[in-house]
Amino acid sequence: MNRGPVRRSDMQRRVTIGEYEVLIEAEQHLGTTQLAGAIGYVVRYSIARPDCRPIRGDLLSVHSYDLIDGTDYFRSADAALDHGVAKARDDIATLSPEVNRTHPGISAYAR
Numbered sequence: 001m002n003r004g005p006v007r008r009s010d011m012q013r014r015v016t017i018g019e020y021e022v023l024i025e026a027e028q029h030l031g032t033t034q035l036a037g038a039i040g041y042v043v044r045y046s047i048a049r050p051d052c053r054p055i056r057g058d059l060l061s062v063h064s065y066d067l068i069d070g071t072d073y074f075r076s077a078d079a080a081l082d083h084g085v086a087k088a089r090d091d092i093a094t095l096s097p098e099v100n101r102t103h104p105g106i107s108a109y110a111r
Contacts, residue, residue, distance in 0.1 A: 013081045017092050020047050020055075024084035026077040027066070040073020042066040043080035045088045047095075055095060062091065 013024045024045045048061040055062045067080075067087060074080035 011077050011081075013085065015085060015088075017089055019049060019051075020092050020095070021050050022047050022085070022088045022092075024081050024088065026074070026080040026084070028077070029073055040068075040075060041077050041080040042068055042073060043084035043087075045084045045091075047088060047091060062095075064088075064091070 011026045011028070015022050015024070022045055024043060026041045026043045029040055029042060044064045044066050046061055046063045047055060049055065052060065054060055064084075064087065067083060068074070069079070069083065074083065
C-alpha cells in the first residue's frame with residue numbers, strides 16, 4: 001500500500017554515540033515509472049565530533065556510502081534508519097582507541 005511521500009523529518013535521525021554525533025539519512029528510491037511508486041529506501045550516515053576534533057587522521061567527519069539490506073532496498077524508512085544506527089555504531093567501535101590496538105611487533109591478525 002502506497003501511503004504517499006514520507007516527510008523529510010521522518011527520513012533523518014540524529015543520535016549521539018559515545019563522543020560522536022551521527023546524522024543518519026534515509027532516501028526513497030522510486031521505480032522506473034511514476035506509476036511504480038517507491039520501491040524502497042537506502043540509508044547513509046555521517047559521523048562527527050561536537051568538539052570539532054578529527055575523526056581519523058585529519059578528517060573532521062566520516063561518511064558512509066549508500067547502504068542497502070543485503071541485495072535489496074529497505075522496505076521502510078524506519079528499517080533503513082535503524083540499520084544506519086547499527087552500522088554507525090560498528091564504525092564508531094573501530095574509532096575507539098582501545099579497539100584494534102596492538103603492541104609494536106605484534107600483528108593485529110595474531111589476536
